[in-house]
Amino acid sequence: MRRFTRTLVAAALTATTVAGTAGWAAGNSQRAVTGPPVGTAAWQADGLPDPGRMTPAQVRALFAGTTPSRRRDLAAAHPGVVGNLDGAPLALRYAANARTAGGRFAGQQVLAYDPRGRGQVVLAYGDLARAEHVAVIVPGSDVDAGNLASLTRKATALRAATGDRTAVVAWAGYTTPVGVGLDAASGDLAEAGAERLVRFTEGLAAVGAPEPSLFCHSYGSVVCGLAAHRIKAKDLVAVASPGMRADDVAALNTTARVWAAKDPTDWIDRVPNVAFAGLGHGTDPTAPEFGARPVPAADAQGHDGYFTPGTASLRTFAAIATGAVR
Incomplete structure (x- = not known):
């Protein structure tokens, strides 16, 4: 039994650290800003x-x-x-x-900019003050002020899929893991990010914006999971998630609707959903026992293809953001 446990932990350390990265690479330890x-x-x-x-x-x-x-x-x-x-x-x-x-x-609406560390930035697409609906995309690893291309593509694709009826926020507002390392397997950066995400959503409420739908990609879903019990959100959508540090939807302690998406070609599916000594992120949110609402994603490709125009996942995301699905 002890040997089996050590094997599971070793697998988790190796595999969960890829969450949110484009592939295998050396990991660099990060200090949260x-x-x-x-x-x-x-x-x-x-x-x-x-x-x-x-x-x-x-x-x-x-x-x-x-x-x-x-x-x-x-x-x-x-x-x-x-x-x-x-x-x-x-x-x-x-x-x-x-x-x-x-x-x-x-030319961008920059809602926050912190030059410290690798840089954090929050970009807004659409009119947050007047929008009927707001969506926030919380990214995974390797995203920072100098590496925004994948995040901005997701944001603009989601906004377009809603017919430009939803204001979308690209929230690179926390220190993300870099590459493969213990940062991506642990919750330390996610805990710091959760504090920032809670405050950001409180700020939206303070200026009169509607409760957002949060689309949490890869390691970003760990951030959302840790913040869930303190965030007033309409929806939490775990996309390509390594786990949300919760056993099931009830453990998130949220009034938000909880959704989950994972396509069959996503390498995140090979990550063992274990948690041990602070490492690993727990139950797969797409597992039936987790209890999340499923998002169809069979035609998405790989770890980063869920927001690709024309996919069932993006159409469903747009329906979630606009409240078209109940």
Whole structure:
């Protein structure tokens, strides 16, 4: 029995660490970027409250109590803080991040930008303030401010599939694992990401956006699983998931509808769904015993093909995002 357990753990260490990567590669240990945004010291030196201690609702109240000219002055003087304050006016954040990003994401609505580490960025497609529906895509490994192509393709494809009726957020707002290593097998980065995701969704609520549908790809589904009990979301969709660190839907303790998709050609299907000593992410969300609603994905190809135009998975994602399926 002991030997069998060691074998399972070894398999989990080897296989679960590929979750979210494009293939086998050397893994590099990452340290999660956390804490208040860049520029906090100067912000507080101007007599402003600690951004790390304010809730998004308090942030909203802070800006609601100032004049438009004062808000513009704050964004100009402290763009690194204002651009990353969940609960701040959306237009003000876009303007502040256009300054800090220095044209790096020209033409994009940059909802958050943190240059620390590999860089984190949140891009918005559509009008979050007026949209009837909002979808947030939470990516897996190897995504950062310098490696956004696969994430932005997913976001634009999902928005187009809804007939541009849904605002879509590409949320590269946490430190993701890189390559194959212990980071992808453990929940450490996901725990830090879950804190950021909870705050981000609270920020959406603070500015009046509707409850989002979260589409959580690969290691991103670990983030969503850890955040589920604190997030007010309409849907949680686990896509190509190595596990959500929960035995079943009930263990997620969420009021959201929970969905799961995995295509037959996805190598994630070869990952052992075990959890031992903090490594591995547990039950496969597409397993019947997990209890998630199935998303058809037979015509998706590989680990990254679920958002490909024309696939049943993307059509279903669009129906979920717009509330067309019950």
